[in-house]
Amino acid sequence: MSVPVAALTFPAAGWPPEAYLWFKTLHIVGVVVWFAGLFYLVRLFIYHREAEDLAPPLREAFQQQYQLMERRLANIITTPGMVVAVTMAVGLLVVNPAWLHQGWMHAKLALVVLLLAYHAFCYRLMGQLAAGSCRWSPKQLRALNELPTLLLVAVVMLVVFKGQFPTGAATWFLVALVVFMAASIQFYARWRRLRGERLAATAGTAGGTDGAAA
């Protein structure tokens, strides 16, 4: 059963009053670092896959570089960010265990489980890319990269609105904005690909004409 936020008293006995605020500060810092890493990691996966279209000597060089960048980003930024965010979140719950009786916290924890699964899946994709066995196309990876955005918006809304989660026009506007952004990214990528193909075809035609004239 949900306890009204105003009825909560914290910190729990034995903790200095500022402990909660320190945990919250570091929790937010961890969350920002974690998401920066998650967003950029899948972007690198997209470039890594697109590099497959390059000619052989360039392809190997680009793919090796992306592999190195992915591994460093995942191990030095993304995972440590996740560890800080989750450890500090545990601290917040220890200092104020009453949050665990709130419905919004249960919803938040369910979304965090999804986020952790996404994090683990990114590692799996990174391994597949390194082995050259990734079957996700750049287009699918772009769509996948929208998942953490949706989770971020939902979790932040839950933590800010808590028991009064809004379902009105502003929420739908936000959902529409996220969908619009996702669609724009796909359309821009498609436009870039078509333009590249057109330029390549034009260069090919020009080369062909030159060749015939020579």
Ligand code: HEM
């Ligand atoms: C391990 C799971 C997590 C737990 C147990 C947890 C728990 C908490 C708690 C107890 C607070 C303090 C709420 C308050 O004082 O009003 C908090 C704040 C916050 N959390 Fe989390 N959190 C978790 C993961 C996340 C994730 C993944 C995100 C981002 C997507 C996030 C974003 C935030 C933000 C932005 C705040 C500050 C909200 C405010 O001060 O109004 N948390 N979290």
